Amino acid sequence: MAARTARRLTRTPAPGGTGADAGPERTGLVARTRGLTKRFGTRTVLDGVDLDIRRGEFVALLGRSGSGKSTLLRVLAGLDGDATGALHVGGTVAVAFQEPRLVPWKRVLDNVTLGLRDPDPAEAAGRALAEVGLTGRRDAWPLTLSGGEAQRVSLARALVRNPDLLLLDEPFSALDALTRITVHRLVLDLWDRHRPGVLLVTHDVDEALLLADRVLVLDGGRIAHQSEVGLPRPRRRDHPGLVALHSALLARLGVTTEGTS
Numbered sequence: 001m002a003a004r005t006a007r008r009l010t011r012t013p014a015p016g017g018t019g020a021d022a023g024p025e026r027t028g029l030v031a032r033t034r035g036l037t038k039r040f041g042t043r044t045v046l047d048g049v050d051l052d053i054r055r056g057e058f059v060a061l062l063g064r065s066g067s068g069k070s071t072l073l074r075v076l077a078g079l080d081g082d083a084t085g086a087l088h089v090g091g092t093v094a095v096a097f098q099e100p101r102l103v104p105w106k107r108v109l110d111n112v113t114l115g116l117r118d119p120d121p122a123e124a125a126g127r128a129l130a131e132v133g134l135t136g137r138r139d140a141w142p143l144t145l146s147g148g149e150a151q152r153v154s155l156a157r158a159l160v161r162n163p164d165l166l167l168l169d170e171p172f173s174a175l176d177a178l179t180r181i182t183v184h185r186l187v188l189d190l191w192d193r194h195r196p197g198v199l200l201v202t203h204d205v206d207e208a209l210l211l212a213d214r215v216l217v218l219d220g221g222r223i224a225h226q227s228e229v230g231l232p233r234p235r236r237r238d239h240p241g242l243v244a245l246h247s248a249l250l251a252r253l254g255v256t257t258e259g260t261s
């Protein structure tokens, strides 16, 4: 498991321990942070975040706008090294963002193989595109894709790296409602087949509850709350257990639903 932090790095115990002292690999963790802190100038955005994500676990991260969700994801992705505390990430990490970030002058297949170290990148990319249902669009230019197709290419690009940790930064928020349902199903299906640890940043409490095993709320620079969603998938929004969790999470986010319907 690689340790990434810039200053004042502390490391979790080396692999090989037991019980509470066990190293991350021994406990199936793909990411662990302890006391992760990130400042922008004098402003502390992350203030001692302790987070564990296990292989095969789907975690959603909620929080008010500006609470630091994307910042945390960027630090985990290694895109922002200027944080302090301890960070251990095991294996390969892949990220998909709200906007698909495809290279417009490269065809779909070449976008998926971009930077890929694989003996046969085209073959691996072809398989990933088949998994997201886009075999027929492999030679298309990004600008000719619909929003949903572009986001599926972005997922294929993440998937082809066979990630141990998949970081999703609001990848569904720009999609229309129907496409979003389709892409939700696709992501659950891909997750079920490949079993990476997933961290999904979202504003959408419903989305978090439909997809995740565990829903976290980031507030005041820390994980202020977490709910386990112990319900089988596919889940229905109107399941009484989800309705109760939904209200509890909205309350944690400072939203009252009284007087609305």
Ligand SMILES: Nc1ncnc2c1ncn2[C@@H]1O[C@H](COP(=O)(O)OP(=O)(O)OP(=O)(O)O)[C@@H](O)[C@H]1O
Residues within 6 Å of the ligand: 040, 045, 063, 064, 065, 066, 067, 068, 069, 070, 071, 072, 203
């Ligand atoms: N590069 C930067 N320089 C200065 N401040 C930044 C930078 N990036 C983020 N911030 C600040 O850090 C805070 C957290 O930003 P972040 O994007 O992580 O929040 P978020 O919870 O993802 O927000 P949203 O839900 O609105 O996307 C915000 O106040 C933001 O203005």
